[in-house]
Amino acid sequence: MTPSLPRRPRWRSLALLALCLAPLLWPLQHLAERYYRSELVSQNRQTLDLFVANLLGTLHRYETLPQILGDLPALRSTLQSPTDPQVVDHANRLLKDICDQTGAEVMYLLDPSGNTLAASNWQAKDSFVGRNFAFRPYYSDAIAGRVGRFFGMGTTSGKRGYFFAAAVHEGARVVGALVVKVDLDHTETLWGKTPEQLVLTDQHGVVILTSRPEWRFRATRPLTDEEHQAIASIQPYPTQAPQPLSLDDQAWLMQTHPIAETGWNASILAPRALIDRPVRTVVAIGGATLLVVMLLLGLMMQRRRNYLDRIAFEAKARRELEMRVIERTSDLEALNSRLKQEVLEREQAQQELVRVQDEVVQAGKLSVLGTMSASISHELNQPLAAIRSYAENAEVLLDHQRTEDARGNLKLIGELTGRMASIIAHLRAFARRDRHALESVALQPALDDALALLAKRRRAMAVELFRDLPDAPLWVQAGETRLRQVLSNLLANALDALTEKANPRCLWISAEQTADGVALLIRDNGPGFTRESLARAREPFFTTKTRTQGLGLGLAICDTLMRALGGELVLANHPQGGAQLTLRLRSAPPGVNLQPPEDPSA
Structure with a gap:
């Protein structure tokens, strides 16, 4: 037996019921039409009375x-x-x-x-x-x-x-x-733009005031010969033969208010559409309601049939579900053991990744040290040569009993050894691993150390340095070694950017105290960043240099260190050309000592 056979009588019964209820829309239409007509007539009567009262008030004021x-x-x-x-x-x-x-x-x-x-x-x-x-x-x-x-x-x-x-x-x-x-022209303007139309006729039935200009001075009824003669003699209109005004009685609902004082008739014409539209809406709502009732009945019947089918289907599905649950439980247990193993492996991989990242940071630091080794050896060779010269001179001076001059040479030798110890201290502070907590660090001494390590290279490239730093120390929250590494990398990158540029080569360094902390700006007049460089500069191993010039780790390491310090590294191009790097660091209370973290004599 097909499932569609028992449904036909039910839907046929619903159709017959709908045909029986459809005639109820006819009295509904008449009731709605009477209601909206009475509402419109009452509203228009009030409007017409107000217009007549306003018109008579105007005339009485001048009578x-x-x-x-x-x-x-x-x-x-x-x-x-x-x-x-x-x-x-x-x-x-x-x-x-x-x-x-x-x-x-x-x-x-x-x-x-x-x-x-x-x-x-x-x-x-x-x-x-x-x-x-x-x-x-x-x-x-x-x-x-x-x-x-x-x-x-x-x-x-x-x-x-x-x-x-x-x-x-x-x-x-x-x-x-x-x-x-x-x-009386203003009385027409007071009417406004409404569906209802105003018509004011005189004793001849000619329209003298109206809200429709095309109806003006038209006759609403046929004129007699005496009226034509009177119009010709007193000339009340711009024409002596007013054209008839033909209005469709089926399209307008007219209400008239006679004005005995002037012999005029004031009428208001409302379009029948103002009644027909809401009546059609009511009939449509009634029809829609009837249709919804039929649909609801059909849905209830359909749901009853579906309910019985669903009970049988759910019983079968329940049995199948129990079997699947048993199978899935065993699969989940096996999957759970595999997930535990994968979690352990991932944790080990994460620890290895942290260790490798630390090694990469240290490798980048040592790479920078290798680049600066020539400059450091030059800085040490000069004081050593001077020490040797002063020592030989002191020996000669002592032979000639010139002790004061020999003492002066020894004093100069002491200053040169202090300079060498400072250079070595900066190198050791930069090369060591910094695993201390954040502390208050003076920005200017750290910047001076970074510039000292790159001094020879900057002079060899004839790079002119412009410094705009406040006299008072700017204290920031950082680690001394990490801050020196960031500054050295950024300054080294700026010198790399100026390598291919012809003179003049310029480097600007400025710092200021802001409401959010301290901002350090490093700017060069090199080629600046390309669009791709700005988007990928923080990615490890991304570089625009050759393989012999770098591995692409400098900015990635600096960005990681800055985020670890609670700061931010902002990369941009300066409007006048070149790259501009902004270091935003947190402010810190003043520290105790502005000297390097290690004793130069160590």
């Missing part, structure tokens, strides 16, 4: 302004003396100051014929002065004694605005009209 300003004596004087330049100029400046203080776009004064006598923009290119606005309805309302109200596009400025006008009286007689234009 009574023409009636109040109409009683100003300067304006009456202008209507009485329209040809007097001083009177007109005073009225212009007064209207300009009032505009600046109130925030109105423009104020202007009309005579009984509708001609502009004074205006706040009298200095602008599109000044209203001299223009006739008798065709505007706000003028006829003001001359009739009523408050004129009108929205339209300025024929001079080309800007939209709402106009308030009031009559200027001389007693009971109307002698002119004062008009205040309010800029």
Whole structure:
């Protein structure tokens, strides 16, 4: 019997159950649509009420302004003396100051014929002065004694605005009209970039304010002949035949708020996508939940079958595992004995490696001594020759009873023997094995010893030495012999680097006290390090010299000794050329004696 036969009825039952539960998504969609529609309508109603309140607040702020300003004596004087330049100029400046203080776009004064006598923009290119606005309805309302109200596009400025006008009286007689234009463009900018769109229509159904510029001055309904004639006579729009605005009712959800005070209608249009998108999300979540439930049921059924199979499989595997454990235990015991033997062999190899490394360090030290033997023999031969000469001279002087001169020769012989003893002491201190603990060592004497051992070679190569060392001793934590070996190796390497270089050959040595310890810099003007040399300089037996010049152990030994001293050896190239080696050593308290560790007379 194949294992797939009993699974088909179960998966078929799950599919039938899913088909039965799928119609539940239909009422879920309607509930979600009603919920999100009510939320959107409530939110847009509040937004629309705030916009209408802001718009009416702006209009009310300027509504009574023409009636109040109409009683100003300067304006009456202008209507009485329209040809007097001083009177007109005073009225212009007064209207300009009032505009600046109130925030109105423009104020202007009309005579009984509708001609502009004074205006706040009298200095602008599109000044209203001299223009006739008798065709505007706000003028006829003001001359009739009523408050004129009108929205339209300025024929001079080309800007939209709402106009308030009031009559200027001389007693009971109307002698002119004062008009205040309010800029409503900022009400569109306050709307911001939102999916909802603002539409404000006037009494003709023409869009006068909107958050979509392409809808501006379009008719939302067909216009009658009387409305076309009224539009042609008062010119409220930039066109006398507004184009229709076609909106898809299926794409927008509209809410309208009538403004009885102005005869306008404020509407907010919300894209139906704002409702459809979350509704689709809810339906998708419901469908996904249904699918997850079906999958969970299927998985539970599958796990039950797998559980029974796993019990049988685990019982068989347990028996096989027991047999393998027995076999593996015997293998592990044999492996354990072999590992013990390998550990013993590795420990012996490690001890042998330590011994060999120690021998390599000593061999490197003796190699350096062999290189310096010619220089040391020369240093000893010179004092010996001088001693022989002074001794022979002293014998002659004694024969001639010149004891004082003979005593002077003997004193010179004593100084020369002291010099020879110092040279031998430096050599013995360098050659011996240093196995003492770290101690306080003065850096300058150790450096002097290393330079003394290489003095003849440096002079033979005509290497100019530049020293920049402080007068006070720099005490470091080190071993005297190990520190001398490091300094001798590094200085010898610097001289090797200058071998192939033409004069001038220079060697700089400087030291300073830092916050972390003492830093000693050794720099030459040779060829410097290559990229490969910087990467492999600390490797044993890596060298750029010939076999007769070295084994490649110098820097490896120095790096090992510096780490043993708790310091650091830094290799680099100087920006001006040549190699620069930096020794960083730990500071130590001042020691007792600055003399070499061995008695020169020994």
